[in-house]
Amino acid sequence: MSSTSSTTRTAGRQAxxxxxxxxxxxxxTQPAGSTEELEPGVHRTVLTSGLRVVTEQMPGxxxxxxxxxxxxxxxxxxxxxxxxxxxxxxxxxEHLLFKGTSERSALDISVALDxxxxxxxxxxxxxxxxxxxxxxxxDLELAVDIIGDMITSSLLTDxxxxxxxxVILDEIAMHDDDPDDVVxxxxxxxxxxxxxPLGRGIAGTVESIEALTRDQIEAFYRxxxxxxxxxxxxxxxxxxxxVVALVERAFARNGFLAGVAAPVPPRTGEPLRVxxxxxxxxxxxxxxxxxxxxxxxxxxxxxxxxxxxxNAALGGGTSSRLFQEVREHRGxxxxxxxxxxxxxxxxxxxxxxxxxxxxxxxxxxxxxxELRALAAEGITAEEVARGKGQLRGGxxxxxxxxxxxxxxxxxxxxxxxxxxxxxxxxDRISSVTVExxxxxxxxxxxxxxxxxxxxxx
Numbered sequence: 001m002s003s004t005s006s007t008t009r010t011a012g013r014q015a016x017x018x019x020x021x022x023x024x025x026x027x028x029t030q031p032a033g034s035t036e037e038l039e040p041g042v043h044r045t046v047l048t049s050g051l052r053v054v055t056e057q058m059p060g061x062x063x064x065x066x067x068x069x070x071x072x073x074x075x076x077x078x079x080x081x082x083x084x085x086x087x088x089x090x091x092x093x094e095h096l097l098f099k100g101t102s103e104r105s106a107l108d109i110s111v112a113l114d115x116x117x118x119x120x121x122x123x124x125x126x127x128x129x130x131x132x133x134x135x136x137x138x139d140l141e142l143a144v145d146i147i148g149d150m151i152t153s154s155l156l157t158d159x160x161x162x163x164x165x166x167v168i169l170d171e172i173a174m175h176d177d178d179p180d181d182v183v184x185x186x187x188x189x190x191x192x193x194x195x196x197p198l199g200r201g202i203a204g205t206v207e208s209i210e211a212l213t214r215d216q217i218e219a220f221y222r223x224x225x226x227x228x229x230x231x232x233x234x235x236x237x238x239x240x241x242x243v244v245a246l247v248e249r250a251f252a253r254n255g256f257l258a259g260v261a262a263p264v265p266p267r268t269g270e271p272l273r274v275x276x277x278x279x280x281x282x283x284x285x286x287x288x289x290x291x292x293x294x295x296x297x298x299x300x301x302x303x304x305x306x307x308x309x310x311n312a313a314l315g316g317g318t319s320s321r322l323f324q325e326v327r328e329h330r331g332x333x334x335x336x337x338x339x340x341x342x343x344x345x346x347x348x349x350x351x352x353x354x355x356x357x358x359x360x361x362x363x364x365x366x367x368x369x370e371l372r373a374l375a376a377e378g379i380t381a382e383e384v385a386r387g388k389g390q391l392r393g394g395x396x397x398x399x400x401x402x403x404x405x406x407x408x409x410x411x412x413x414x415x416x417x418x419x420x421x422x423x424x425x426x427d428r429i430s431s432v433t434v435e436x437x438x439x440x441x442x443x444x445x446x447x448x449x450x451x452x453x454x455x456x457x
């Protein structure tokens with residue numbers, strides 16, 4: 001466990017009757033609700049309650065992965081300055097759903113999945129919470145039943161709230177001892193404001209966690225854990241109709257699927273501007289950790305593929321400009337990389353590096369020099385070709401197992417406005433031109449900088 005709406009989809013899909021495979025899970029009946037084929041082997045069913053089930057059949061594997069993606073994260077919580085603050089509630093609730101139901105104790109949940117060699121965990125992000133499991137294909141029914149029981153029937157007792165409160169306070173302390181976590185949280189807080197939906201930390205603060213009550217957590221659960229706000233994705237040796245039938249049975253507890261879906265407002269809005277500036281925090285670390293960046297692109301910006309290639313050239317691997325200049329040529333740091341993150345209303349790009357205190361100024365000079373050169377001159381045709389290869393290879397190799405395929409489906413359905421096939425993504429990467437890369441680099445890397453520094457005094 002860790003802290004880290006129905007939309008328009010890709011054209012060209014066909015409504016289809018479910019055709020179970022010849023796998024161990026074949027023999028399914030036609031699922032209730034509307035079903036369509038998104039691409040070969042990928043099907044999507046929307047139940048009348050609004051709960052969505054998306055699956056991908058992967059012939060040749062003997063396992064299956066399932067994820068329950070809930071459209072709630074730290075950005076949906078009340079501000080820390082609010083007298084009824086729910087800051088940290090999403091992550092707190094994620095922990096509590098493992099503590100037991102009327103059918104299973106917390107130990108029963110752990111024993112059941114350990115007994116079949118399953119992997120089971122959850123995480124909370126700014127925009128969603130995910131509960132996920134990976135099991136042998138023959139044990140998929142068990143995994144679906146356990147997750148369905150947890151999502152619909154967790155007890156949320158006073159005793160569990162108090163016990164888990166201490167666990168989360170320990171987790172916050174652990175993150176506060178991690179320089180990488182601290183500097184990235186400072187960077188986001190400076191960019192968006194420390195008490196804005198995107199700027200505040202996912203786990204909450206000591207003050208907000210100590211103040212949260214069981215009633216607040218239960219009310220938060222009832223507000224956000226609704227069928228129309230949940231996507232269930234699965235991939236592996238499975239049949240779509242079987243998965244839908246398992247989901248309908250497992251999630252029918254306590255009338256969870258009763259009723260007709262209410263609309264879920266999409267997460268759209270005016271672009272959220274960032275605030276440039278510098279922020280520092282003193283910690284008794286041996287190294288200084290730095291993040292230097294600026295405003296990036298929104299999640300739906302078509303230029304994100306060009307930015308991905310530019311990011312690869314800047315600091316995406318051992319052949320990148322930053323790795324070669326900062327580490328290989330000058331020996332200023334062991335680790336240096338660049339990143340590009342995006343949300344519905346805003347995005348950030350940046351460079352992260354850890355170095356000795358005596359090297360900070362030189363490291364910042366080198367990084368700024370590389371960013372200025374990128375803005376003024378762009379990247380070369382050779383770097384574009386290498387960046388395309390890196391993105392294409394990383395995409396395909398990263399989707400070789402059911403868990404990654406499951407994540408691809410869940411995130412596409414919950415937070416993106418389309419599910420692109422792998423070939424479509426590869427084509428978009430291939431179609432990016434050198435000029436497009438130079439244009440996006442010139443615009444983004446000439447923007448005012450945001451600087452976060454964490455280290456000894």
